[in-house]
Amino acid sequence: MSLLDDVNEPADLDRLTGDQLRLLATEIRAFLVDAVCRRGGHLGPNLGVVELTLALHRVFRSPRDRIIFDTGHQSYVHKLVTGRRDRFTGLRGRGGLSGYPRRAESPHDLVENSHASTALSYAEGLARAYALDRTERAVVAVIGDGALTGGLAWEALNNLATSPGRVVVVLNDNGRSYAPTVGGLADHLGGRHGGEAGPGLFESLGLSYLGPIDGHDVHQVEAALQKARAADQSVVVHCVTRKGYGHRPSETDEADRLHSVGVIDPLTGRPASMPGRTWTDALSDELVAIGASDPDVVAVSAAMLGPTGLAAFGERYPDRTVDVGIAEQHAVTSAAGLAFGGKHPVVAIYATFLNRAVDQVLLDVALHRLPVTLVLDRAGITGPDGPSHHGMWDLALLGAVPGLRVAAPRDETTLREELREAVAHQDGPTLLRFPKARVDDEIPALYRSGGVDVLRTATAAPVLLVAVGAMAASTLRAADLLAEAGVECTVVDPRWVRPVNPALTALADEHALVVTVEDGIRDGGIGSSVALALADAGVGAPVRALGLPTSFIPHGERAGLLAEHGLDPSGICAAVLHQISTLPAGLDPRDRSQSSLTALHG
Numbered sequence: 218m219s220l221l222d223d224v225n226e227p228a229d230l231d232r233l234t235g236d237q238l239r240l241l242a243t244e245i246r247a248f249l250v251d252a253v254c255r256r257g258g259h260l261g262p263n264l265g266v267v268e269l270t271l272a273l274h275r276v277f278r279s280p281r282d283r284i285i286f287d288t289g290h291q292s293y294v295h296k297l298v299t300g301r302r303d304r305f306t307g308l309r310g311r312g313g314l315s316g317y318p319r320r321a322e323s324p325h326d327l328v329e330n331s332h333a334s335t336a337l338s339y340a341e342g343l344a345r346a347y348a349l350d351r352t353e354r355a356v357v358a359v360i361g362d363g364a365l366t367g368g369l370a371w372e373a374l375n376n377l378a379t380s381p382g383r384v385v386v387v388l389n390d391n392g393r394s395y396a397p398t399v400g401g402l403a404d405h406l407g408g409r410h411g412g413e414a415g416p417g418l419f420e421s422l423g424l425s426y427l428g429p430i431d432g433h434d435v436h437q438v439e440a441a442l443q444k445a446r447a448a449d450q451s452v453v454v455h456c457v458t459r460k461g462y463g464h465r466p467s468e469t470d471e472a473d474r475l476h477s478v479g480v481i482d483p484l485t486g487r488p489a490s491m492p493g494r495t496w497t498d499a500l501s502d503e504l505v506a507i508g509a510s511d512p513d514v515v516a517v518s519a520a521m522l523g524p525t526g527l528a529a530f531g532e533r534y535p536d537r538t539v540d541v542g543i544a545e546q547h548a549v550t551s552a553a554g555l556a557f558g559g560k561h562p563v564v565a566i567y568a569t570f571l572n573r574a575v576d577q578v579l580l581d582v583a584l585h586r587l588p589v590t591l592v593l594d595r596a597g598i599t600g601p602d603g604p605s606h607h608g609m610w611d612l613a614l615l616g617a618v619p620g621l622r623v624a625a626p627r628d629e630t631t632l633r634e635e636l637r638e639a640v641a642h643q644d645g646p647t648l649l650r651f652p653k654a655r656v657d658d659e660i661p662a663l664y665r666s667g668g669v670d671v672l673r674t675a676t677a678a679p680v681l682l683v684a685v686g687a688m689a690a691s692t693l694r695a696a697d698l699l700a701e702a703g704v705e706c707t708v709v710d711p712r713w714v715r716p717v718n719p720a721l722t723a724l725a726d727e728h729a730l731v732v733t734v735e736d737g738i739r740d741g742g743i744g745s746s747v748a749l750a751l752a753d754a755g756v757g758a759p760v761r762a763l764g765l766p767t768s769f770i771p772h773g774e775r776a777g778l779l780a781e782h783g784l785d786p787s788g789i790c791a792a793v794l795h796q797i798s799t800l801p802a803g804l805d806p807r808d809r810s811q812s813s814l815t816a817l818h819g
């Protein structure tokens with residue numbers, strides 16, 4: 218019987234002695250290594266917060282007191298001590314335990330948004346609400362040194378000093394985001410600016426400061442938290458920890474301390490199976506090649522050089538590579554500055570995180586028609602990271618940006634080609650998007666017509682299938698299924714999906730039904746742009762837009778989630794057949810006669 222087996226709620230920690238707490242921490246690490254290596258997830262971040270989380274749950278009485286984890290990727294220990302041990306076998310799978318706090322899972326989870334740098338703002342507002350009600354409930358925000366590089370966190374700190382709400386800010390300073398945390402703040406916390414790290418900075422903002430504290434010493438952390446709890450103003454408790462602590466492959470992983478892993482061998486930290494070539498790998502290689510011939514290209518990342526494929530560019534051209542920290546807004550506006558200065562910035566960001574910087578794309582970049590290329594990795598369904606990480610809003614949110622040209626490559630060749638076209642474009646911003654997946658097999662075009670790649674044709678095919686980027690493979694397989702059902706289709710990849718290419722409009726005019734397929738939300742997506750363009754051009758073919766619903770899609774495996782939303786070959790086929798069945802009598806595209814077209818086109 219282990220100590221961990223007896224911990225089913227935070228109160229179970231109260232009776233443990235110092236030695237038992239140390240033993241429990243060891244058991245928790247063994248549990249985490251085993252569970253995360255089997256399922257994938259955030260390993261290094263959680264190994265670093267074991268003692269800190271035990272101390273938090275001994276000092277504060279969750280859920281009456283509120284503990285908010287910034288980003289939430291480091292909440293596994295919190296889940297373990299709040300009764301969710303048995304659910305780790307399904308970690309991040311469909312219907313299984315989420316990799317982030319999740320309200321539906323436990324009353325101990327309040328905030329489940331896993332975009333970084335939000336916790337202090339949630340906490341300030343919550344504490345203010347408790348103060349208004351004169352309710353004695355403590356509010357704690359746990360924030361990493363990486364998340365503290367985000368501007369939102371500083372907006373919150375600025376407000377905390379004068380807020381009636383008191384917040385205990387636990388700064389988990391492990392010196393890293395993925396890679397070592399960069400910038401003046403990181404240098405300050407690391408003592409690289411000389412003098413004592415912490416007090417000067419936070420006290421000058423009107424907050425109290427305690428630390429630096431050894432974040433792996435439960436008693437030291439507890440003592441500091443007790444003091445912070447009793448203070449009459451907001452306090453920063455500065456805990457120094459080691460990312461990946463207690464697991465050699467994590468602690469020694471140079472890239473990111475095994476920040477976020479797939480299924481790996483616990484002894485070596487290496488992937489259990491060959492990961493295969495991803496879209497990110499293809500982007501990485503082509504950008505290095507472009508950098509060799511174009512000295513004006515500058516790569517910009519928001520704390521994710523490695524995961525977005527910019528690390529190789531950074532090794533080759535360190536002077537032309539910028540990591541701005543978790544600061545997507547600054548990344549985009551500073552890219553605008555670079556472009557004003559004659560450079561061509563390539564800003565690589567996960568699609569979901571660009572949501573942060575929509576205004577910057579709109580007014581700081583597009584208004585000035587600046588040549589900035591945005592590369593959106595993890596576009597569409599990402600999978601195990603769940604609702605906040607699916608990159609499904611970009612096309613809809615950015616559809617309103619005048620002059621933004623958007624490309625969605627279907628395979629590695631088109632990714633390379635479209636990236637070069639994007640970087641060559643000087644008159645305004647460009648955007649490329651692709652998913653978190655292996656890059657699909659090459660999909661050759663039969664021919665290119667006015668910039669649109671025609672992937673499949675049949676004589677007098679009545680249905681035009683418009684595949685957006687990575688949806689091309691499934692759309693082509695759907696066309697096979699439809700042919701078996703007696704419906705011939707033309708399948709095209711517009712390559713540049715916005716603005717809608719007039720060549721696509723012309724092609725649509727030769728068909729009785731147009732079906733668009735994309736892995737973003739339908740509402741405001743490419744399908745709706747195509748429908749508008751056809752209507753404006755007086756093309757009468759009805760448009761059926763297939764895509765994701767405007768809803769928060771839970772975590773699960775990417776292929777399964779796409780299928781659940783009808784975006785696999787059989788789903789696309791079924792949707793087309795259904796659409797055909799709704800066409801007015803005489804307009805069945807299986808019997809596409811000139812008269813039916815004439816009738817349709819009025």
Ligand SMILES: Cc1ncc(C[n+]2csc(CCOP(=O)(O)OP(=O)(O)O)c2C)c(N)n1
Pocket residue numbers: 262288290291331332333334360361362363364365389391393394395460476519520521543545570573
């Ligand atoms: C807005 C936003 N940008 C980027 C990310 C991706 N991301 C997740 S964790 C992380 C690093 C966080 O570093 P830190 O807060 O220090 O936590 P640690 O992993 O070191 O514990 C990044 C960049 C994110 N979740 N949200």
Ligand SMILES: CC(=O)[C@@H](O)[C@H](O)COP(=O)(O)O
Pocket residue numbers: 288290331476477478524595599602653
């Ligand atoms: C917490 C966070 O935002 C990242 O760690 C994210 O989970 C990484 O996702 P990938 O594993 O797709 O790189």
Ligand SMILES: [Mg+2]
Pocket residue numbers: 361362363364389390391392393394398
């Ligand atoms: Mg950190």
